[in-house]
Amino acid sequence: MFKDNISDLLGQRKYNIVFFIDGLGMGGAERLMVPILRNLSREHFAPRVCAFQIRNGNPVAEDLCALGIPVDLLPIPYLRDLTALPRLYKYLKTVKADLVHTQLEFADILGNIAAKLLRLPSVSTIHTMPSQEMKIKSKVHQDIEFFSLRNFCDLTISVSEEARQFYLGISKAPQSTLRTIYNGIDLDNFANLDYGRERATVRREFGVPSDAKLLTTVAVLRELKGIQFMIRALPAILLADPSVYYLLVGEGSYREALEEEVDKVGVKDRVIFTGQRNDIPRLLAASNVFVLPTLTEALPTVLAEAMAARLPIIASAVGGVPEMVTDGQNGCLVHPSEPQELSQACIALLADIEKQKSMALAGWQIVNQKFNIREQVEQLKTIYLDLIKTYEK
Numbered sequence: 001m002f003k004d005n006i007s008d009l010l011g012q013r014k015y016n017i018v019f020f021i022d023g024l025g026m027g028g029a030e031r032l033m034v035p036i037l038r039n040l041s042r043e044h045f046a047p048r049v050c051a052f053q054i055r056n057g058n059p060v061a062e063d064l065c066a067l068g069i070p071v072d073l074l075p076i077p078y079l080r081d082l083t084a085l086p087r088l089y090k091y092l093k094t095v096k097a098d099l100v101h102t103q104l105e106f107a108d109i110l111g112n113i114a115a116k117l118l119r120l121p122s123v124s125t126i127h128t129m130p131s132q133e134m135k136i137k138s139k140v141h142q143d144i145e146f147f148s149l150r151n152f153c154d155l156t157i158s159v160s161e162e163a164r165q166f167y168l169g170i171s172k173a174p175q176s177t178l179r180t181i182y183n184g185i186d187l188d189n190f191a192n193l194d195y196g197r198e199r200a201t202v203r204r205e206f207g208v209p210s211d212a213k214l215l216t217t218v219a220v221l222r223e224l225k226g227i228q229f230m231i232r233a234l235p236a237i238l239l240a241d242p243s244v245y246y247l248l249v250g251e252g253s254y255r256e257a258l259e260e261e262v263d264k265v266g267v268k269d270r271v272i273f274t275g276q277r278n279d280i281p282r283l284l285a286a287s288n289v290f291v292l293p294t295l296t297e298a299l300p301t302v303l304a305e306a307m308a309a310r311l312p313i314i315a316s317a318v319g320g321v322p323e324m325v326t327d328g329q330n331g332c333l334v335h336p337s338e339p340q341e342l343s344q345a346c347i348a349l350l351a352d353i354e355k356q357k358s359m360a361l362a363g364w365q366i367v368n369q370k371f372n373i374r375e376q377v378e379q380l381k382t383i384y385l386d387l388i389k390t391y392e393k
Helices: 003-009 027-041 057-066 084-094 105-117 136-151 163-173 195-206 227-240 257-265 280-285 302-307 340-352 353-370 373-392
Strands: 014-020 044-049 071-073 098-104 122-128 155-158 179-180 213-218 244-249 270-277 289-292 313-316 331-334
Touching: 003 098, 014 027, 014 105, 014 373, 027 044, 027 057, 027 373, 044 057, 057 071, 084 105, 098 105, 098 373, 105 122, 122 373, 136 163, 155 163, 155 373, 163 179, 195 280, 213 227, 213 280, 213 302, 213 340, 227 244, 227 257, 227 340, 244 280, 257 270, 257 373, 280 302, 289 302, 289 340, 302 313, 302 353, 313 340, 331 340, 340 353
Parallel strands: 014 044, 014 098, 044 071, 098 122, 122 155, 155 179, 213 244, 213 289, 244 270, 289 313, 313 331
Antiparallel strands: none
16 A cells, blocks of 8 residues: 655654634534535544634534534633633643644634644634724734734635735735635535425425525625625516525524615515525525625635535625636626625526526536635645644654
């Protein structure tokens, strides 16, 4: 049996990789933990996850445990917790960590410092577009996060090239410490979808007529997801095509405001709030077009999921979205915060069946080439082993 060169150099011991993350709710970073750890090499690594907070019940923890991944909770309610670093230091020693991978604000700040106190290599993934327009407290937290990443983290991974360039511009981090790796998804989840069956059962579940045209958005319900603008676009869409329904998949703090917006524009009978779901592939399989009216985004994994479900896409041309959607090829790009552009794009695409089919096929090809989880995990494997080897010298 042949071994790769890195394995020959490092030997056969499994390396303990600790993933620190703020919480395990249903955000994009949290959900991505599942396919990454499902596909991460068990020949080389023994991974475990440590969350700092409970968010919406930490539902992703159950999915990780189902994979046999140890999941720990080390409560850190705020950055001023003076016991946080000593407890993280002790935790890393107890689990005999060989490398730390941090994700989200608290983990990026405290996890990287704790790793360096123990002379451990550390990696961070930046999942969002950094912002300079925020409240003072949030800006202070962001500045502390950037300071920690610059000074204590060996490599910061950006999920899109646009986010990487933006981060470089405001963080003062050296270019050599920042790399772009696109998020991937597990295409196996979409391989055996029975589109006819899912279309019938999902629509029956939500009371959507079988011949209706279904627009779908999957997102955490936050203001910056821009869903309020899609709701405002619906009256014009319905005027052009009265068969349209809008499926909103997800939960979040902005739901009440969105429900008020639905009432305000008079489309309550056409907007369906599904709440939090763990059957995203089948919901997408029942849809006609995927819509992401987001106002800011580093690299939205839901677009890769939509492509894997063979859906044409309408999305805002922000952040890393144009790195996933080429206007006219696998979807339509619109300006953010523009209900009129959203309505025009939806009306035109819904009326053009052949365009929907060609975009769906192009999207399937793109997700296979650029956003396959196996490629992402292979790059992470190389990074982990290279850093461990460097620290062992």
